[in-house]
Amino acid sequence: MTTFFCMRHGQTDWNQDKRIQGHTDTELNETGREMARQWGKALADNSFDCILTSPLLRASLTADLVNEALGTLPLHTDARLMEQDWGQWTGLTKAELAEIRKQVKTQEYKGFEFRPPAGESRNEVLMRVCDAFLEFADDHAGKKVLVITHNGVLKVLTYALSGLDFMPDDTPPIKPGCLHRIESFENELALGEINMEL
Template identity: 30%
Template sequence: MVKLYLIRHGETEWNKAKRFQGWTDIELSQEGRRQASLLGERFKKIDIDEIYSSPLKRAVETARPIADIKGLEIKTNENFKEINFGEWEGMTAKEISTKYGKSFDEFIKYPENGTFPGDISFAHVTERIKIGLRDVLDGKDDKNIAIVSHGGIVRLIIKYLMAFEGEWYNKTWIDNTSVSIVEVRKHGNLLRVLNDYSHLL
């Protein structure tokens, strides 16, 4: 069994402004750095064997306190980058809706079936997630592994690992520096924790 700790990065200024970030390489805000520090403190008493991260700054910055506390190297993996939203990035949902209209509004309502600039579809994103998870999981057993990524990617990782059907994406949320835990087992995976940000409270 491999226990995966799936972690969203800390807050950025674009999070505060509710702007689509995607692949735009935004650093953590002051609050985001505080959140990452508290996240690191949480992991002092948790065994972690490896830590992987999206290569985007906000994810690596969030992974750093955990890596430092546990004495681990951060292994960046391109497949854990956020969903690429192309020309939508940097805009708020209202701004995108005003400019692109129905195509954006339909995506927001039915994201699993919608298309968008950049990565085009969740199916395409899930294919790269599968590659990233193979990099992390192949040949591993009895390990605790952290993956620091992005809200959209964490939701899609969970949906894939748990084989959830239908409109999963819009029925949950992943907060900044929240921890979700999936046990990857030979005879059926188990979602143990979803969106726990108690270290911030």
């Protein structure tokens, strides 16, 4: 069994502005850097074997800063852990999305088939992320892996593994700023514990 401990990257200016980042390669702001340093200290007593991260700078830099406190563990990158591609909605703020609310709402009620114009669906994100986890588990059986990724990735995983349909009326299973444990066993993923305090 391989155990993944998953968390989101630190804050960026776009996060602060409530702007959709998608595949845009934004960097951590100073608050985000300090968040990562503090997370590293909080996680220093855990016996992780390695770190797996999205290649986007906000995630990879979070991994680097966390790793400073963990003793420079082996670091692996997988592009399949990137945030959802938000297509034409990339760069919009939540306020700007509200201006096209009807269009957004139509997509939201498609659940895992939610797809921004010219972007990818949540289901496509789920498929690529599951493939990445299962492939990594095959190569790292029995290991404890710290995963640094994105909110959209964590959401699709936890909604799917919780048996939720990702509808607007669903109560989101995860809280921000927490660690989420996912187990891989015999080529399947299962939700262990969510919203673990850092």
